[in-house]
Amino acid sequence: MRLYFNNVTRQKKAAKIFAALTGQTLSFCQRAIARSCGYRDWHDLESSVRSEQPSECDEYLPRDAFIETQVSLISQLKVEFSMNSGDIQHALSASRITGNRRADISEQLDIRIRVFQNEELPAVTGKVRGAIGKLKTSGRNGEPVILKNFGPPVHVITHGSGNAGVADFEYVTPRKPLPLFIPMRLYLAYGAWIEDEGATVLFSRDYCPLWRIREGQRAERLEPWNRIRFVHQSWFWDDRNTPWSDPELCKKEMNRLSDYGLIGLPLLVEILPIVVHGDDVNFTDAVGFLRSARKNQRAA
Secondary structure (H helix, E strand, O other): OOOOOOOOHHHHHHHHHHHHHHOOOHHHHHHHHHHHOOOOOHHHHHHOOOOOOOOOOHHHOOHHHHHHHHHHHHHHHHHHHOOOHHHHHHHHHHHOOOOOOOOOHHHHHHHHHHHHHHOOOOOOOOOOOOOEEEEOOOOOOOOEEEEEEEOOOEEEEOOOOOOEEEOHHHEEOOOOOOOOOOOHHHOOOOEEEEOOOOOEEEEOOOOOEEEEEOOOOOOEEOOOOOOOOOOEEEEOOEOOEOOOOOHHHHHHHHHHHHHOOOOOOOHHHHHHHHHHHOOOOOHHHHHHHHHHHHHHHHHO
């Protein structure tokens, strides 16, 4: 895939953002972006400006076409940077290499799901690990779940739990395959901490930090195992009424993220494959495994 541009202004800005987020040099990021857009190097990209009809910018693409372009770019950039796809997607969403599309977290979720399916979580059917089923039980009839183990007992991942046990007759394999989903507990904010200097830190239901927000600055994507010192704490909802049980509350909390100016997904989302593939691993356990994995990657 080769993308064509009127100029390289946007790509220069994107390279600076990638350099800031990845720790690589500016020249390295320029070359990586050029190669991922279908060129030999940065010079080849600059030389090709206006040589063809410019590719349509992201903001004019239909949703499916935009997602397809982003998935392809993530795949290429991952190779160039030798980084996790989730980190690449975060940098890509911030840099906007191919357009100035309005931020949409639901699109970012769909992009991450597509990449998960291409890599760690391929689509499967039947009663095997990673299959998408649904519950048939009082109060939860039709609720989608990701199968961890078809017991007995049966263990599933839900929007609110990383390792929920249910009876075997409560788990149903749908006739029509259901799409993979990312549990809301991994990206919706449960509340906020206010730090001494005034920054706001959004945290998950498991009290994992998600984002640090400072006025006038790009939101900082936080490691979920960090300990945050705060002077004030507040909550957005409670367990009597959760976003995964109330569509209106879910919409409200998604809008809250947009209101904070968030355009990507938190690092906590990256624990999903760990939870799916681990027999007795819940969300909290998986955070520790992710921490160890990233520490080993940095040391390599």
